[in-house]
Amino acid sequence: MSKYRLFKNKWAYGVLAILLACLCYFFVPSDVYPQAPIMAAIVVIMAVFWIFEVVPIAITSLFPIFLFPLFGILDTKTTALFFGKEIIFLFLGGLMLAQGIQNSNLHKRIALHIVNIIGSKPANLVLGFMIATAGLSMWISNTASVMVMMPIGLSIIEEIKEAKDSKKFLSKFAVALMLGIAYAADIGGMATLIGTPPNLVFMEMYHDLFPELPKIGFAQWMMMGLPISITFLFTGWLLMTKVIFRMPKLNIFTSTHVIKDLLKGLGKLRRDEIFSGLVFLTAAILWVTGSDIRLSDSFTIHGWRSAFGLEMVSDASIAVATSLLLFMIPSKDRPKEMLLTWSKVRQLPWGILLLFGGGFAIAGGFNSSGLSNLIGNLFAHLDIDSPIIIIGVVCLVLTFLTEITSNTATTNLVLPILAKASAVLGLDPRLLMIPATLSASCAFMMPIASPTQAIVFGSGHVKIKQMIRAGILFNLLGIFIVTSVFYLLAKFVFGIPI
DSSP: HHHHHHHHHHHHHHHHHHHHHHHHHHHEEEEEEETTHHHHHHHHHHHHHHHHHHHHHHHHHHHHHHHHHHHTSSSSSHHHHHHHHHHHHHHHHHHHHHHHHHTTHHHHHHHHHHHHHHOOSSHHHHHHHHHHHHHHHTTTHHHHHHHHHHHHHHHHHHHHHTSSSTTTHHHHHHHHHHHHHHHHHHHHHTTTTTTSHHHHHHHHOOOOOHTOOOOOHHHHHHOOHHHHHHHHHHHHHHIIIISSOOOOOOOOOTHHHHHHHHHHHOOOHHHHHHHHHHHHHHHHHHHHHOOOESSSSSSEEOHHHHHHTTTOOOOHHHHHHHHOOOTTBBOOSTTBBSSSOOOHHHSOOOOHHHHHHHHHHHHHHHHTTTTTHHHHHHHHGGGOOOOHHHHHHHHHHHHHHHHHTOOHHHHHHHHHHHHHHHHHHOOOHHHHHHHHHHTOOOOOOGGGGHHHHHHHHHHSSSHHHHHHHHHHHHHHHHHHHHEEEHHHHHHHHHHEEE
16 A cells, blocks of 8 residues: 555656646746747756656656657757766776775775774764775765775674663764764765766766866866865764764773774785775876876976876776776686676666766756756846855755755756856856855755665664754755865865956
């Protein structure tokens, strides 16, 4: 019976999407851009289908393939090209590299060493788990990072149950640890281009919509994303352990030996771990050192692309080339197999690649239909002189909007609008698009806001009220940090005149 009701509810959302699309069609003017109302109706349908998952999110992303040609917005060939963007292969290569590390168990060894170094006081343990999770999340998916760290965290909680006088703070510590792991995964993903899908969505849309502006390289993004992540991580830890859940300063845990036992169980560093780590390290070094870094008008650190005349070799090429090595290096732990096998790659979240393509198609439809011009013109009447206020408003809207829908879907929908708005307002598009992209990773209030929060919510240690209470403070902290750090570093990192 419950399944039948769920089925009916999903169809009800589908009907709602069509009704809203019809309303939107008649509301959007068609005198200058005849196809703009149709494009607006398609966006409304896709947004409702994404938010309420009327059909799987990846399937909704395919709607432009038949809706665009059907209504004369773009032909099928042009629309299909959006699903083969270079950035999609960068993400695919990054996923395969991460899978290679996970197959060898190297990620677990790194995480345990970080936690072991931090110490065994309650607040220190939370910090150790947050640092380890954020560090992993910079290079592998947020979800995978949480899946690695949560079982270790649960073993710590179980060990603490046996400690003397632990009941006084065990509940608070368990909530702080679980939420710390979930939040750190999203925070760490902001630091690198491959850390979270919205960053890659921004990169592709920015380069497509503004080819005349300077390209943003891997290292350049880290110069902005890493300070934001580090600042957010440590201030978030203080907020979590000193304000929301006040951790005692007692050093009564016996959990240190749990970490050491887990490390001992891993044994010595194995050949598979060494080789998968070296392959990943090679990719990371090539990503970071590929582009020129302009420190001033007179001083530029040249990357290997310009130094060796290899400008055509992109970050996506590096990701694919290095990930292919994992299929060629034999595994010692698994005889007759390579470090990475197709059976493992088939388990990757292929649907996210379709979601990328659907977002890029929407951006193309915005432009070709003229809808972006109509929306952008609405911003011409805004009388806001302060860039920091505009940045703050963008961060606020994106942070809370992402609470109810996928962060990738949100950036896909909003970035084309902000791109046009920046042109109308006479602003550098990066001034709005980069803070919006970063803020899409800053939704911490609800289990549905992010898979990381859904996973720790399922641990049984976190109640919905506790997540909302901590999450709203983290949301506000994220808005402040993204706005202020971006405002301070925008000119130095990207040369944006503020």
